[in-house]
Amino acid sequence: MTLSTAGTYTGKVAFVTGAGSGIGRATAIAFAKAGASVTAVDISEKGLQETAALIEAFGGRVLTIPCDVTSSKGIKAALDKTVATFGGLDCAFNNAGIEQPVNKLKDIDEDLWDRVLAVNLKSVYLCMKHQIDIMLTNGGGAIVNTSSGAGVLAIQGQSAYCASKYGVTAISKCAALEHASQGIRVNALCPGIIDTDMISRFTGDTEQGRARVIAQEPIGRMGRPEEIANTVLWLCSEQAGFVTGHAMVIDGGQTAG
Ligand code: NAD
Numbered sequence: 182m183t184l185s186t187a188g189t190y191t192g193k194v195a196f197v198t199g200a201g202s203g204i205g206r207a208t209a210i211a212f213a214k215a216g217a218s219v220t221a222v223d224i225s226e227k228g229l230q231e232t233a234a235l236i237e238a239f240g241g242r243v244l245t246i247p248c249d250v251t252s253s254k255g256i257k258a259a260l261d262k263t264v265a266t267f268g269g270l271d272c273a274f275n276n277a278g279i280e281q282p283v284n285k286l287k288d289i290d291e292d293l294w295d296r297v298l299a300v301n302l303k304s305v306y307l308c309m310k311h312q313i314d315i316m317l318t319n320g321g322g323a324i325v326n327t328s329s330g331a332g333v334l335a336i337q338g339q340s341a342y343c344a345s346k347y348g349v350t351a352i353s354k355c356a357a358l359e360h361a362s363q364g365i366r367v368n369a370l371c372p373g374i375i376d377t378d379m380i381s382r383f384t385g386d387t388e389q390g391r392a393r394v395i396a397q398e399p400i401g402r403m404g405r406p407e408e409i410a411n412t413v414l415w416l417c418s419e420q421a422g423f424v425t426g427h428a429m430v431i432d433g434g435q436t437a438g
Pocket of ligand 1: 198199200201202203204205222223224225228248249250251276277278279280300301327328329330371372373374375376377378379380
């Protein structure tokens with residue numbers, strides 16, 4: 182179920198990374214349904230095309246930009262194109278990310294460590310770096326970065342992923358403090374287990390694998406991408422005007438006890 186936000190983002194511009202699948206796709210769609218012009222960024226051109234088709238099917242406005250979010254140049258170019266096309270930047274959802282195969286810290290391949298940290302953490306730094314420059318000249322904005330339950334709690338076999346997501350939580354708070362007085366709000370989002378392609382890969386997409394992760398959820402099911410999208414839209418809205426520097430957990434109770 183998507184929150185009824187029709188029209189609440191009319192005239193606004195939203196920039197979403199990882200928009201070719203899962204949480205990013207659901208959020209790009211939710212922003213467009215709420216009236217925003219949306220820039221959808223992803224490394225997967227196929228994923229972007231599918232997302233664009235879903236948005237265009239209801240008359241939404243979307244610009245797709247294939248880009249590897251670890252490229253500072255690529256992100257800056259995508260943001261410049263967003264401003265040139267839509268006239269500004271109001272909301273950013275820095276969400277692209279990759280999983281880490283379960284492995285002890287001592288056994289993690291060094292190239293894998295670097296890639297997880299680059300895609301999940303450095304990209305968020307790069308996105309915010311360029312977005313904040315634009316928002317400062319535009320009179321403010323709202324940024325939401327995808328951290329994770331693994332960004333507030335340690336998980337065995339996930340040290341690279343946890344390091345990247347704890348990092349996202351930390352830099353979201355740092356940036357929030359640095360720009361709180363300048364009309365820019367920054368928050369981190371910490372989802373629990375959400376039913377996306379990432380979880381399908383993680384569980385091997387078997388009934389057993391799904392049951393194993395559902396067993397970690399007190400609420401008895403996985404979260405839906407649309408439930409994360411609803412929260413992103415709320416965090417970017419004026420209703421959340423006093424919320425900044427927050428790491429919002431949306432996890433069916435997974436980290437409550
Ligand atoms: P997903 O695999 O469905 O989507 C991730 C998207 O990011 C894909 O479209 C992929 O192509 C894109 N991407 C990957 N590397 C990229 C790169 N270098 N440049 C540009 N795009 C790239 O996964 P998802 O579950 O929707 O994950 C979205 C975010 O949510 C990730 O940051 C993930 O770590 C986080 N997260 C997911 C869960 C979950 O249970 N699904 C839980 C907590 C946090």
